[in-house]
Amino acid sequence: MNERPMMLSSVNRQGLTPRRVQQLGYGLLRLISLITVLPIFLVVVYIVVRGVPSIDWEFLTAMPREGMRAGGILPAIIGTVYLTLGTAVFAVPLGVAAGVYIAEYAADNAWTRLIRIAIINLAGIPSVVYGLFGFGLFVIFLGFGTSILAASLTLAIMTLPVIISTTEEALRSVPQSFRVVSISLGATRWQTIWRVVLPQALPGILTGVILGLERAAGETAPILFTGAAFFLPRLPQSPLDATMALPYHIFVISTQVPGMPVQIQFGTVLVLLVFVLGMNLVATLIRSRARARREW
Amino acid sequence: MSDIFEIEDLRLTYSDNNESLRGVSMRIPEHAITVLFGPAGGGKSTLLRVLNRLNDLADVKQVSGRVLFHGQDLLSPTVDVVELRRKVGIVFSRPAPLPLSIYENVCYGLRIMGERRKARLDEAVERGLRQAMLWEEVYDRLDASGFALSGGQQQRLCLARTLALQPEVVLLDEPTSALDPISTARIEEMMQTLKDVYTIVIAPHNVQQAARVADQAAFFLQGELIEWGDRGQIFVRPRDRRTQEYIEGRFG
Numbered sequence: 001m002n003e004r005p006m007m008l009s010s011v012n013r014q015g016l017t018p019r020r021v022q023q024l025g026y027g028l029l030r031l032i033s034l035i036t037v038l039p040i041f042l043v044v045v046y047i048v049v050r051g052v053p054s055i056d057w058e059f060l061t062a063m064p065r066e067g068m069r070a071g072g073i074l075p076a077i078i079g080t081v082y083l084t085l086g087t088a089v090f091a092v093p094l095g096v097a098a099g100v101y102i103a104e105y106a107a108d109n110a111w112t113r114l115i116r117i118a119i120i121n122l123a124g125i126p127s128v129v130y131g132l133f134g135f136g137l138f139v140i141f142l143g144f145g146t147s148i149l150a151a152s153l154t155l156a157i158m159t160l161p162v163i164i165s166t167t168e169e170a171l172r173s174v175p176q177s178f179r180v181v182s183i184s185l186g187a188t189r190w191q192t193i194w195r196v197v198l199p200q201a202l203p204g205i206l207t208g209v210i211l212g213l214e215r216a217a218g219e220t221a222p223i224l225f226t227g228a229a230f231f232l233p234r235l236p237q238s239p240l241d242a243t244m245a246l247p248y249h250i251f252v253i254s255t256q257v258p259g260m261p262v263q264i265q266f267g268t269v270l271v272l273l274v275f276v277l278g279m280n281l282v283a284t285l286i287r288s289r290a291r292a293r294r295e296w
Numbered sequence: 297m298s299d300i301f302e303i304e305d306l307r308l309t310y311s312d313n314n315e316s317l318r319g320v321s322m323r324i325p326e327h328a329i330t331v332l333f334g335p336a337g338g339g340k341s342t343l344l345r346v347l348n349r350l351n352d353l354a355d356v357k358q359v360s361g362r363v364l365f366h367g368q369d370l371l372s373p374t375v376d377v378v379e380l381r382r383k384v385g386i387v388f389s390r391p392a393p394l395p396l397s398i399y400e401n402v403c404y405g406l407r408i409m410g411e412r413r414k415a416r417l418d419e420a421v422e423r424g425l426r427q428a429m430l431w432e433e434v435y436d437r438l439d440a441s442g443f444a445l446s447g448g449q450q451q452r453l454c455l456a457r458t459l460a461l462q463p464e465v466v467l468l469d470e471p472t473s474a475l476d477p478i479s480t481a482r483i484e485e486m487m488q489t490l491k492d493v494y495t496i497v498i499a500p501h502n503v504q505q506a507a508r509v510a511d512q513a514a515f516f517l518q519g520e521l522i523e524w525g526d527r528g529q530i531f532v533r534p535r536d537r538r539t540q541e542y543i544e545g546r547f548g
Contacts, residue, residue, distance in 0.1 A: 177392045184350055185405040185457065186382040195408070200395055295395060295443035 044273070051270030054263040060271070068231060068257055073268055078235055079148075079243035080217055080275065083227070086152025086239070087216045091159040092209055098160070099167025099205070104193055123161035128221040130158045135225035149239040151227025155216040162215065166208020170201040175296055203290030210283040218276050220247040230256070246272040299323040300465060300495050301347060306361035308342055310354065316342040318519040319361070324512070329487060329496045331513045333506035335548050338516035340499035344467045347497065348384035349377045382409070385458035389470035389501070391450030393442030398434050401442045401453055405461040424460030427493075428452040429486055448479025455483070465495045473501040484509055503543055507531050515539045 016024075062072030106112040134154025144150040174197050182192040198205075220228075228248035236243040250268050253260050301324035308317040317339045324330045332340040345351040346363060349370065362369050370380055382405065394401050402421045403411075411417060421438070425431040430452040434445070442453055451471060458466060468487075472480040487496055487509055500506045506513060513531065514524035515538075523536050534540045541547060 177388070177390070178394055180350070180353060181388070181392050181394060181454075182404070182408075183353065184348065184381055184386045185408060185461065186378050187405075187408045188378060191408055195404075196394055196396075295441055 047266060047270050047273055050263070051266040051273075054267030055270065059264075059267055063233065064231070068253055069260060069264070073246075073249065073264075073271065075232055075235055075244040076246045076249040076268070077271060077275075079228075079245040080247070080272070082148050082236065082243060083151055083155060083223065083245055084213055084217045086148055087155040087159055088209070088213055090153055090156035091163055091212065091216075094156070095160050095163025095209070095212070096167050096205060099164045099171065100193065100198075102164070103168040103171035104189070104197070119161045119164050122157075123165070125158075126221075127158060127219055128224075130154055131222040131225045133157075134222060139226055145240060146225075146229070146242045147227050147240045148236055148243050149227075151223040151243075151245075152239075154222045154226045155219065158219065158222055159212040159216045162212035163205075163209055166211070167201070167205045170204025170208065171197060173204065174200045203286050207283045207287045210279050210286075214276050214279040214283075217279070218247055218272065220251055223248060246275065298326055300326045300366065301497075302362075302364040302367075303343075304362040304364070306343070306346065306363060307359070308339075308346065308351070308356060309358045311357045312355070313357070316519050317346075320516075320521045321361075322514055322521060322524045324495065324497060326495050327491055327493075328511040329491050329498060329509050331506045331510040332497065332499045332516060333503060333513060334516035334522075334542065337518065339519045340516050341469055343516075344386065344469050344497060344499055346371075347465070347467055348381045348386055349375070350381070350386060352377065382461050383463050384465040384467065385461060385463040386467040386469065387451070387454050387458055387471050389473045391447055391454055391474060393445070393450050393453055396442060397439050398442050398445070398453060399438040402456050402460050404457060420460045421456075424456035425453075427459045427486075427490065428456035429482060430456055448475050448482070451475060451479065451483065452486075455486070459490075459494075463494065465497065466490065468496065468498040470499055470501040472505070480505075503545070503548070507543075515542065517542075 059072045060077065061074055063074055065071030102112065102115065106115070131154065134150060134157070138144045138150035138153050139146055142150075144153075178196050178200070179192050182196050183189070187195070216222075223245055227242055228245050229242040230252055232242065232244055246268065250265070250272065253265055253268065303320055303322050303324075306317050306320040307315070309315045320339070320343065332343060334340060342351065345354070346359070347365075347370075351359075359371060361371075363371050365380070365384070368375070394404060396404065399421055400407075402424045403417045406417060406420055411420075422431060422435075425434065430449060433449060434440075434453075437444075442450065445453060451474070455466075455471070472483055475483070484505065487498070490496060491511075498509065500509065507527070510527040510531070512524065512526055515522045515530065515534075515536070517538060522539055523530065523534065529535075530539065531543060534543060
């Protein structure tokens, strides 16, 4: 036997073996993913480290004092909560209903395509344009003034595309066989949607709703002209009052108030961040719980 | 035996211009097992889905002819399809539980009809499950999910769900194609007892099953009804050469 022994490993081979190329590829991809996560991580850590010392009971529950240079940020927190709830009141029923219509009822024709294109375009409009639109329509034309109502409606319009598309997607992910079975048992289309399809799509819809509202909570431009106040010494009493809100407040104390203590800025940013990430966390939990439970 | 369905020159074209039924005429007798058999793509499933208007959900381009159910044309636009589907139930080839508990699966149709009385629902659930020979296996876990059952049990659950509505006709579209031989045998055995109460129309998943269960049989080939008659005639003395060749397994 004068054959050379077979080598299982490539120890004595030179250069780029497929195996080595693969390892290199994995390494590269791992590095790139790390690079994308790193900035987010750094931003969050930096804000937490700088912001935590200024967070105390008074900061969260007191009115601002001394031209906002001391005291708390209660009106901004309350304002953002009101605006988020107000947005939900208008955007959730409308968005979910539109999503159900498009996914379950609309025929595949030119009209439906037009609606879909409109929704996609709605999602691409810069937020400041929503702000100006809301100012023109709600504040001036409908006479709501600079108010929580006008700002909520503006934010709702901005949030609609997100809610509509995620609702549509969540409904489409429900197997067609459920619908066929339900209808074969004598259910109407609506009974089928209400009893079988919607419950299955609910976690997906909720996730979309929360992600949409989360974006609304953090937006500055749409509320700038429609409902946000520079400073108010009292909490809003009605939907027709203007309100302070966290994103706009951050803009104000970062650029408009000379001699602003920097820890208040970091503290305020941290509160907004926790608010938004908290909503995100809820959405993630809903989604992962639903995934674990899903049987199909 | 009187006929529950009378089909006259039924033609159906899907929107892809595939003519799935090409002038089918036949009668389906009450309280018997009528078998629609033949190679895939013959129009058997399409015909089943015409009988309870489930084809309304599909992309159907054109239907013509008449399908009389108790003498009334069920293709007429004035037919109450919801009522029709309660009287003409269907079980599909793949077990398809709804994402609900075993109990809720079986009483789904009744709940849809607005039945709220617990006693009525309990009674219907037990009767359906017993008729589908599933009661003994699940009576102590009716709250478990329908998906927790095995494939064969799921298919019997689907049958129980259809039977719970006390329909007149049960359509079975290859009901055992996803099942093992033992589950298949149970379902075939069940059909023999069920036909005293219900009219059964089945598209079996092979010609052997067709021969085993049939009272009446109809042979379909590419949308055409080649011939139909009672079991002895079709499987022993087929009139058409193509029927003979298919039964003998020369093509399929």
